[in-house]
Amino acid sequence: MSEHRLIEYIRALASGSAYPWLKVGIGDDAAFLDLPAGGQAVLTTDMTIEGTHFEAGTAAALVGRKAVARAVSDLAAVAARPLCSLAAVDFGSWPDARPCEELVRAIHDAAAELSAPLIGGDVASGTGPLCVTVTAMGTPGPAGFVSRSGARAGDAVCVTGRLGGSGRGRHLTFRPRIEEALALAERFELHAMIDVSDGLSTDALHVAEASGVGISLLEEDVPLAEDAVALGEQTGREPLWHALNDGEDYELLFCLPGDQAGELAREGVQGTPVSIVGRVTAERASFLVNGAGRRRPLKAEGWEHLS
Amino acid sequence: MSEHRLIEYIRALASGSAYPWLKVGIGDDAAFLDLPAGGQAVLTTDMTIEGTHFEAGTAAALVGRKAVARAVSDLAAVAARPLCSLAAVDFGSWPDARPCEELVRAIHDAAAELSAPLIGGDVASGTGPLCVTVTAMGTPGPAGFVSRSGARAGDAVCVTGRLGGSGRGRHLTFRPRIEEALALAERFELHAMIDVSDGLSTDALHVAEASGVGISLLEEDVPLAEDAVALGEQTGREPLWHALNDGEDYELLFCLPGDQAGELAREGVQGTPVSIVGRVTAERASFLVNGAGRRRPLKAEGWEHLS
Numbered sequence: 001m002s003e004h005r006l007i008e009y010i011r012a013l014a015s016g017s018a019y020p021w022l023k024v025g026i027g028d029d030a031a032f033l034d035l036p037a038g039g040q041a042v043l044t045t046d047m048t049i050e051g052t053h054f055e056a057g058t059a060a061a062l063v064g065r066k067a068v069a070r071a072v073s074d075l076a077a078v079a080a081r082p083l084c085s086l087a088a089v090d091f092g093s094w095p096d097a098r099p100c101e102e103l104v105r106a107i108h109d110a111a112a113e114l115s116a117p118l119i120g121g122d123v124a125s126g127t128g129p130l131c132v133t134v135t136a137m138g139t140p141g142p143a144g145f146v147s148r149s150g151a152r153a154g155d156a157v158c159v160t161g162r163l164g165g166s167g168r169g170r171h172l173t174f175r176p177r178i179e180e181a182l183a184l185a186e187r188f189e190l191h192a193m194i195d196v197s198d199g200l201s202t203d204a205l206h207v208a209e210a211s212g213v214g215i216s217l218l219e220e221d222v223p224l225a226e227d228a229v230a231l232g233e234q235t236g237r238e239p240l241w242h243a244l245n246d247g248e249d250y251e252l253l254f255c256l257p258g259d260q261a262g263e264l265a266r267e268g269v270q271g272t273p274v275s276i277v278g279r280v281t282a283e284r285a286s287f288l289v290n291g292a293g294r295r296r297p298l299k300a301e302g303w304e305h306l307s
Numbered sequence: 308m309s310e311h312r313l314i315e316y317i318r319a320l321a322s323g324s325a326y327p328w329l330k331v332g333i334g335d336d337a338a339f340l341d342l343p344a345g346g347q348a349v350l351t352t353d354m355t356i357e358g359t360h361f362e363a364g365t366a367a368a369l370v371g372r373k374a375v376a377r378a379v380s381d382l383a384a385v386a387a388r389p390l391c392s393l394a395a396v397d398f399g400s401w402p403d404a405r406p407c408e409e410l411v412r413a414i415h416d417a418a419a420e421l422s423a424p425l426i427g428g429d430v431a432s433g434t435g436p437l438c439v440t441v442t443a444m445g446t447p448g449p450a451g452f453v454s455r456s457g458a459r460a461g462d463a464v465c466v467t468g469r470l471g472g473s474g475r476g477r478h479l480t481f482r483p484r485i486e487e488a489l490a491l492a493e494r495f496e497l498h499a500m501i502d503v504s505d506g507l508s509t510d511a512l513h514v515a516e517a518s519g520v521g522i523s524l525l526e527e528d529v530p531l532a533e534d535a536v537a538l539g540e541q542t543g544r545e546p547l548w549h550a551l552n553d554g555e556d557y558e559l560l561f562c563l564p565g566d567q568a569g570e571l572a573r574e575g576v577q578g579t580p581v582s583i584v585g586r587v588t589a590e591r592a593s594f595l596v597n598g599a600g601r602r603r604p605l606k607a608e609g610w611e612h613l614s
Contacts, residue, residue: 006430009408013415014425022391022426031427033391036446039346043426045393045442049433084329084340086352088395088440101316108320118321119329119350120338123313126356128435133395135352135442139343 004300024147027210029077029194030138032145042138042145044074050092050129054172060099062172063132064106070197071136072114073176073250077195079146079185080138082116082178088133091125107132114176143185146254151192151211153282156261160272161251163200164228164243171248179270181252188264193254199247201288202300204278207255208286216287217244217278217298225249244288245301255280311607331454334517336384336501337445339452349445349452351381357399357436361479367406369479370439371413377504378443379421380483380557384502386453386492387445389423389485395440398432414439421483450492453561458499458518460589463568467579468558470507471535471550478555486577488559495571500561506554508595509607511585514562515593523594524551524585524605532556551595552608562587 011027019025023040024032030044048067050056068085075082087107091100104123111118116136151157160177177195184190192211194203200222208215219240228239228246235242256264258279265276278289286298318334326332330347331339337351355374357363375392382389394414398407411430418425423443458464467484484502491497499518501510507529515522526547535546535553542549563571565586572583585596593605 003430006407006411010411010415010425010428013412017419017424019391019424022424025426026428031391031393033426035342035346035348036390037346039342039344039348041342041346041348041444043391043393043442043444045395045427045440046429047395047397047431047440049397049431052431052433083343084326084338084350086338086350086442088352088354088442090354090356090438092435100313104313104317105320108317112324117324117326117329118317119332119340120352121317121333122353122440123310124354124356124359126359126436126438128399128438129433131397131433131435131438133352133354133429133440135350135393135395137348137350 024145028147029074030080040140042075042078042080042140043135044071045133045135046071046074048132060102061106064103065110066172067132067134068107068110068114068116069174069176071134072116072178073195075136075138076176076178076181076252077193079141079143079181079190079193081141081182082114082136082138084119085111085116085134085136086120087118088122090131092128092130094130141182141185143190146185146190146193148192148194148207149210151207151213151255151280153213153280154258155191155255155280156258156276157215157255157278157280158261158264158274158276159196159223159251159253160274162223162225163196163249163251164225164239164246165231166227166246166248168227168231170227174250176250177252180272183269184254188256188260191255193252196249196251196253197247199245200253201244201298203253205286205298205300207253212284214281214283214286215278216281216289216295218289220291221275221277223275331452335454336381337387347447349382349385349387349447350442351378352440352442353378353381355439367409368413371410372417373479374439374441375414375417375421375423376481376483378441379423379485380502382443382445383483383485383488383559384500386448386450386488386497386500388448388489389421389443389445391426392418392423392441392443393427394425395429397438399435399437401437448489448492450497453492453497453500455499455501455514456517458514458520458562458587460520460587461565462498462562462587463565463583464522464562464585464587465568465571465581465583466503466530466558466560467581469530469532470503470556470558471532471546471553472538473534473553473555475534475538477534481557483557484559487579490576491561495563495567498562500559503556503558503560504554506552507560508551508605510560512593512605512607514560519591521588521590521593522585523588523596523602525596527598528582528584530582
């Protein structure tokens with residue numbers, strides 16, 4: 001059973017009940033709700049598992065930072081402002097006290113650095129791989145909650161930064177695009193946003209499906225990371241393949257009116273480059289378009305758990 | 308390294324920073340905070356791990372329910388009202404789609420039943436044991452947040468229900484004492500509260516330590532569950548030992564002015580019996596007192612991870 005199908009199963013279960021206080025529930029990067037006595041909250045939870053999200057032997061400091069940054073990136077994806085976080089750490093078969101302390105220190109420090117200070121948690125030992133679950137809470141940014149489901153035909157599709165080859169190290173050291181997301185939300189009319197965790201191809205399809213539209217990506221305009229080129233030399237694949245499918249870039253993929261995208265692509269945001277990589281179409285099919293204008297179906301070849 | 312020492316390590320790290328919006332942080336059953344634009348939230352996160360919190364082969368429906376109920380019990384422990392929950396499920400090496408679906412359905416159904424409907428989550432497969440992390444969010448109840456740190460000399464120490472032998476099955480089927488906690492908070496002056504997850508001995512010591520007081524428990528007044536007697540027949544231990552140390556009762560342990568406890572013990576709360584099991588003392592040492600008045604030090608022999 002695929003992760004995607006399982007999430008659809010959960011969404012279908014949850015869709016049976018309506019809660020007036022719940023603005024956005026299962027199926028987006030984060031949930032969005034009204035609190036009974038006033039105020040609004042954005043919540044997301046993310047696992048970081050040894051052997052899946054990092055190799056055994058990775059320094060505790062990097063593991064802790066990645067665990068927090070993944071959750072905070074989901075707040076960026078909906079243009080929320082981080083407030084705090086909680087961490088549940090199953091140390092698995094990690095035997096010694098010192099790396100356990102290093103790991104919790106890394107989680108604590110990363111949470112403070114990423115503006116989501118640690119306010120609670122749980123610890124346990126087990127028999128399997130290490131698993132860190134971080135729940136991050138935020139509040140809506142200047143444009144409120146930006147879902148993945150609001151893309152409109154005619155929108156430009158943009159990404160921050162450069163994509164591909166994150167497995168060479170960036171997947172451990174990336175900086176969640178919180179400041180960029182908040183600045184984008186303040187200055188532009190964001191119709192939809194997501195963070196590129198599964199891969200540009202898969203995440204573009206997530207936006208297209210949630211929005212009931214199609215997305216055509218222009219191969220030549222996908223910004224390739226140096227890592228994508230270097231990794232391609234090792235794997236024999238095109239750097240573009242890695243940029244489309246590796247995932248764990250944790251860049252922002254977003255849709256906004258086409259006439260707002262040009263200025264943004266020239267100037268970038270908060271010092272981070274922005275590229276226009278495609279176009280939203282009313283036709284509910286998504287494509288990769290090459291320099292000669294030939295198109296082929298966009299496939300979800302990005303990372304998927306439970307596949 | 309013990310769980311207790313690791314949590315102390317994290318608390319010490321976190322105590323270096325003060326956040327004006329954070330009312331209660333690491334070290335209590337849940338965190339308590341003000342939101343920037345108004346409103347307050349109570350947050351807790353809890354893991355439920357195969358081989359640690361349930362045996363391999365336990366029905367998915369029971370696993371899912373326990374995972375949610377453990378987190379909701381932490382909201383009860385601070386007299387908060389549940390609002391919603393998120394679940395991160397590492398299916399580990401569970402191979403088949405059907406139990407995965409059953410598990411997420413159980414989590415969804417339990418969350419709805421326990422007034423903390425599921426609004427988000429994460430799923431992954433791995434190689435180790437199944438691990439479900441539930442984050443529950445609530446709002447302060449009628450008396451605000453009831454911490455574990457407010458016990459005062461002279462208070463009566465009370466518990467709901469009966470204790471011991473939960474491993475015979477109650478640890479999977481317990482009902483978190485949310486209604487009881489809210490009714491207690493409304494009708495009585497609760498000085499401190501905790502849920503009995505680690506065991507009466509350990510959790511009483513948690514309250515004593517956090518409050519800077521001592522607690523003397525009266526052996527003869529500890530309410531023994533039938534399971535404590537039945538388990539004692541198997542293990543050869545006194546039922547009292549099981550009531551003190553088994554843990555996973557998920558009853559409420561609370562302290563209130565001595566003159567309010569008599570009525571409560573006679574009437575119970577929301578149909579659940581309440582027992583006076585001890586007294587809070589100014590002397591910062593905790594004891595078990597037998598029927599003849601002889602006392603011995605109260606030791607934390609309850610459940611502890613990472614020991």
